[in-house]
Amino acid sequence: MEIKLNGELRKVDVSPWETLLEVLRNKLGATEVKNGCSKGDCGACAVILDERPVNSCLTLALQANGKEVVTLKGIGTEEKLHPLQKCFIEGGAIQCGFCTAGHIVSAKALLDKNPRPTRDEIREAISGNLCRCTGYKKIVEAIEGAALEA
């Protein structure tokens, strides 16, 4: 199969039963995509597939054939952080960090569609992402901050 991963065309051999999550992590080196529950409950594996945030653990890799996938690494770089990444770091919206990639992916998809979301819209947009450290308040504040900066 062939996908455009963070803007780069990648070719990879996959099996019919492999999920997009497995292929991203194990075959394409995209370990910024986290494997949490593997059944769509936690959102740690969220990626943007053709402009929509989805659980990569619930998508078969071959269903993404020919499509565009954006992960956390496609959102900003270490040299030039995306406002979301900057606000997450500066606002302490990261505790253990495991859910962060998924939260930023969901937040990025939200801001692409709705650059000035309300607090309720933010909470709704990240309602598929679990933070077991329960640091939601700072996550919501970081997304609010990024919306103002972007």
Added chain:
Amino acid sequence: MEFLSLSDLKEVLKVKQERKDLAKCIAGGTNFVPDMRSREVSFEQIIDLTALEELNHIKEENGTLSIGALTSISDIASSPVIGKLSPVLSRAAGQLGNPLTRNRATIGGNLANASPAADMAPPLLALDAEIHMERWEQEERKIPIDQFFLGPNKTMLEDDEIITRITFTSPKNPTKGSHFKLGLRNSMAISVVSIAVMLEMNGSECRKARVGLGAVAPKPVRAYRAEKILEGKELDETLIEQCAAIVKEDISPISDIRASAEYRKLVASTLLKRTLREALEGREK
């Protein structure tokens, strides 16, 4: 195992006719993928339906709404046409799973999977929706949704058929509706009880009543007895109380990890009262 991504409905039907259950269809995958990975599978082919553009539509023609089986739940939740014609369906779609799963899950998949708690079932039961199915080289057949479900994960869909679309006609008379999903949390919840009601009114008289319920029986069900009590009558509190008492006979819930059967009966009865009152107050169509 083989993976087929087909963009032509005819090709899909041909493969289904030849391979039957050995070729398994996948739409959004939100049920399919965890199911496939948690048990041994007997199929040899996976047919990916997501490229079937003709089955991804929301169309209104002469008061009849047609929703393609491959339409995502998030598209249903945000569709202005559905929001106008059947807010009850929009609201139910907006409460299925979470934003990430709604972007993948499809209405056809939700119905074909036939969970007793399928979130799309109660509003579609209340709307008297019809399920359209096709098989190779045959006319499509359609059946009313209250006959479609047979039991947990069992439907009228034969192993050489696929669901192509769901239709319903928006009522000509003024209609009031309401929907409520009770889960153990707000997001990513499997219903403990979900309910949708539609009341076709003539002044204060109820001409037609439909009550769809989820997670209270082996399949999504209508509360036929409660509906009968309402139809042809002026709706008042006494009638609502009668309905709430009798709905317990329309359902046969189980006790599971989420709730006991007794609790589900009690809550279904309370939610029926609440949604009927809400519908009458006209908060939603």
